[in-house]
Amino acid sequence: MSSSFEANLAKLANLSVQTGVGLLPGQELIISGDIAFAPFVRLLQESAYKLGAKNVFVQYSDEQGTLIRYRNGNPEAIGYSAGWFHEAVAGMLEGGGAYLSITGGNPGLLKEVDPSLVAASSKAHAQAAKKLSNVIMEAKANWCGVPYATPAWAKLVFPEVSESEAIAKLWDAIFATTRVTEEDPIAAWDAHCSELERRSAYLNERQFHSLRFTGPGTDLTVGLADGHLWCSARLRADNGAVCIPNMPTEEVFTMPHRNRVNGVVRSTKPLSMRGTVLDGIEVEFENGKVVKAKAAKGEEQLLRLIDTDAGARFLGEVALVPNSSAVSQTNLMYFNTLFDENAASHIALGQAYAETLEGCSELTDEEKRGQGMNESLIHVDWMIGSGETDVDGVAADGTTEPLMRAGEWV
C-alpha cells in the first residue's frame, strides 16, 4: 500500500478515537474487531494511549473461528453465548469505559450456514448480551463504530476489478465518507455535525405526529412517539463524553410510535445482516406490527428475524437521509449497514434508542411503552429511501409539510 494510504489510515485511527469515541483522558477503551483488522487496531491503540487511555482492551474475533463453530458445534454450543464476558464488558463500560467497534467482515460469511442455526445463535447472543446492548442503546458509555476494508467485503462492492484494486477503491470511499481526506478532518466533522444538528433542531421544533413515505412500492405512515426527540451524529453519553457513534453518519433519526405504523414499504437497497445479504424486502404494517413480509432474497432469514421476540415486528427507529449525502454520492452499494443506512432514509425493526425519547431515563417501563417506545433483542436497519422517495411531515391536526422530494430535503 502507498504511503498516502498509511497516512490516511493513521488519520482515520486518530479521528476514530478522538472524535468518534471522544475518548476522555484516563478512560479504558475496549476495541472489538476481527484479527484481520490488526494493522488498524494497532494504530487505534497508539492513538488511544497518546490521548491518555488508561488501557486499551482488544477483543479480537475471527471469522474463520465463527465458521468452525457453526460447522462443528453441537446444538448446545450453537444456543450458547458467553454471557459472563458480555456482563463483564457491560460492567466495565458502566464503570466509565468507552467502546470502539470495527466493522468490515465478509458480508456473506454465513450464506452457506443453515439459517435456523444463525437465528438460534443470534438470539442466544442477543439475550446473553442484553445488558451490554442496553449500555450502548441507553448511551451509558461513549462509543463508536468505524469501518475497515477487507478483501471479501471489497470484492462484493467492486466485483469487476482485481482484489487489490477493489480494496484500494473501498479505502478511498471510506476515507472520503469519513472525511479523512479533508484538510482538517476534525473541523470538517464539527461542521458536518452542526449542520445535522440544525436539521434535527428544526424537526424537534415541528414535533410532527407522523411521517409519510411515498415511492415505488411504498406508502408508509410512521407515527412518532409522544415526546420523540430527533437526534443526529453527536451524542453526549452519561459519562460526560461526547461521541459520534457511527462514522460515517449522515442521518437524523428519532423514535417511531410502536403502534402507529401503517402501510406498505419496499426496501431500496440490499441489507447485509448476520452474515448474509437480503434483498427486495416488502413489508406491510398494521397498527405498528409487521403483518406481511416477503423478500426476493433471504426471505427465510427475514421471517426468522421478525419472530425473534414480541418486539421484533415493530419499529424502533426512523431516519431521514438525503439522496445527496456524502455516502450516497459515492454511488456504491456497500452491503454494510454502517454505509448503506447513510445513503438512504431507513427504518429499523426492534429496540429503540433511549436518547430519542425526551427524559427517557426518568420514565418507568410502562410510561416508555405508553409513549410508544419499542423493546426487542434485535435492532436491524433497512433502507427505504431513494431518489424517488417523498417524505411529508404530518402534524397532529392532519396538516402536512413536505420534508423531502425525490430524496432531497425541501
Next chain:
Amino acid sequence: MSSSFEANLAKLANLSVQTGVGLLPGQELIISGDIAFAPFVRLLQESAYKLGAKNVFVQYSDEQGTLIRYRNGNPEAIGYSAGWFHEAVAGMLEGGGAYLSITGGNPGLLKEVDPSLVAASSKAHAQAAKKLSNVIMEAKANWCGVPYATPAWAKLVFPEVSESEAIAKLWDAIFATTRVTEEDPIAAWDAHCSELERRSAYLNERQFHSLRFTGPGTDLTVGLADGHLWCSARLRADNGAVCIPNMPTEEVFTMPHRNRVNGVVRSTKPLSMRGTVLDGIEVEFENGKVVKAKAAKGEEQLLRLIDTDAGARFLGEVALVPNSSAVSQTNLMYFNTLFDENAASHIALGQAYAETLEGCSELTDEEKRGQGMNESLIHVDWMIGSGETDVDGVAADGTTEPLMRAGEWV
C-alpha cells in the same frame, strides 16, 4: 508447509484438547494466545467443538500491541491491568470451565523496554489476576499450556539457519517432545505419565526431609515442606477433569519448605522471562531467603523480580528432571520455560502449588505457612540441573540416598 506438517499440527491440536486439557463434554474452553497463532487456534477450536465443547472463547493477544502500550502508555496505563476481565475469566473457570494457553512469542520482545516499566506492569498484572492465578495454582479448573513455533522464537533457537528452516526445525522439536510423532500419541502420553507417576510415588514413600544439589557453582540444600507431595504430569482438577498442565513435561516436582533452603546455586541454562533473556544467575539462600543474587545477563530484571513482594525471595517449587529427558535429548536451548524446565532439574521462586501439599485445601493459611508453603505474586522457574549435577535425598535423621548422579536417575 508440508502436508505432514499440517497433519502433525492437527494431531497436536487434538492431543492438546483431549489429553492436555482433558476437556469434558459440555465444558466451556478459554484459549489464550497471540493472533499469530490463529492457524493453530482454529484447529484447537475444531477439536474442542468435536469433543463437545459448549463454547470456545478465544482471548487473542498481540505482541505488537504490547509494545505499543509500553511505548505510548502513560504511567497510569503501565500500572494498570484489566482486573474486570481476569475476574470474569476466573469466575467462568470456577463455574466449570477449562483453560488452554499457547506459548511461543518472541522471548526477547521487551529487551529494549525499560525494565522498571516491565516490572511495574508485571506486578500490576499479577495483582489484578491474583484470583485467576489461584484458580490455576489450586487446580480448580483443568488447564494446559502448549507451544507454537513463531519466527522470532525459532530464529533464537536456530540462529544459524534461514527463518523458514528454523521454523521447520522448531516444529520438529515440538512434535517430537509432545510425542505427536509417536504412532499413538495418546497411548504414548499415558505410558509416559505412568512412568513419571511411578517415580513420584517412590519419592512420596521416601518422604525426604531435604534434597541436596551439587555441581559446578552449586551446593544447595532444599528443605521440603512438611507433608509435601511429589506430583507429575497428570493432575485431577476440582471439577473432576484429568489434565496435563504442561506439554511437553518431564518433571516430578514438589513443595520446598520456604524457610529451609540454604547454600549457593548457579543456573545451568538461560531463562526467558517477561520478554527478556537472563543468563548466568548466581544466588545464595539463607534460611530460605535469597540473600545474594547476581546475573551475567539481565541482573536488573532479576533484582526487580525478587523485590516484587515478600515471597518472591523464597522458593515455591523444586523439580527433578533427568538429563536424558525427551526435551533434553533434543540438545537445544529453547529460551522458553515450557521446554527448558523439562530439560533440567529446576527450582521456582514464588508461589507454591497447592497440589504439592497434602490436604492443602483443608488447611488454614497459617497452617500452610507453618508447613512451609510459600506465597507470592510471582512463580518463576529456573534451571539448576545439568549432566554434572548430583542430587541426594536427605532423610530426617540425616542419612542420605543418591537420587541422581551426573544428571541421571540412580
